[in-house]
Amino acid sequence: MTQATLLRNKTTIAVVDDDESVRRALDSLLRSSGYKVRTYCSAIEFLDAEAQADTHCLVSDIQMPGMSGVELHERLGAMGLRIPTIFITAYPDLGAHTPGLVACLPKPCDADKLLDCIEMALRPAR
Numbered sequence: 001m002t003q004a005t006l007l008r009n010k011t012t013i014a015v016v017d018d019d020e021s022v023r024r025a026l027d028s029l030l031r032s033s034g035y036k037v038r039t040y041c042s043a044i045e046f047l048d049a050e051a052q053a054d055t056h057c058l059v060s061d062i063q064m065p066g067m068s069g070v071e072l073h074e075r076l077g078a079m080g081l082r083i084p085t086i087f088i089t090a091y092p093d094l095g096a097h098t099p100g101l102v103a104c105l106p107k108p109c110d111a112d113k114l115l116d117c118i119e120m121a122l123r124p125a126r
Contacts, residue, residue: 011122012036016046016060016072017088022107026059026088029111035118043072052081057102057121059114062089070098084121086114 013035015026023039030037038055040046044066046058058076060069067075073085077100087104098104103117 010036011056012038012051012054013057013059013118014046014051014055014083015039016041016043016058016064016069018042018061018064022061022088026114029114030059030118033115043067043069043075046072047075052076052079052083055083057118058083058085059118060085060087061107062087062091073098073101086117086121088114 013030015023015030015037017023017026017039018041020041023041027037027039038049038051040049042064043060046052058073060072062069069085069087069089076083076085082100084102085098085100086102087098088107088109089104090107102121105113105117
């Protein structure tokens with residue numbers, strides 16, 4: 001087992017999307033790439049689960065009922081949490097200028113591009 005694989009096995013990615021089929025697809029992709037994955041159907045569910053401390057990277061839709069992905073990202077920042085965030089959305093212009101965002105990818109997103117963005121998000125700052 002390579003060092004990269006060992007690190008992935010210890011890395012938790014949270015997926016927040018109100019579309020169940022998107023959550024299932026991302027869960028499958030990320031697990032097959034060696035990550036631990038937790039899925040949530042809304043930003044509120046993610047916050048209520050209090051899983052933020054165990055989340056190394058957040059992959060979220062923008063347009064969701066109740067609280068948008070942008071609002072979730074801002075709320076986490078207000079809580080002092082700097083979780084690397086990647087938006088996957090049908091409306092990439094809505095999140096493209098969000099401060100602290102790793103990437104804003106259009107739906108449907110390219111799996112390799114998403115994995116590259118996650119790897120970039122998880123690299124230690126130099």
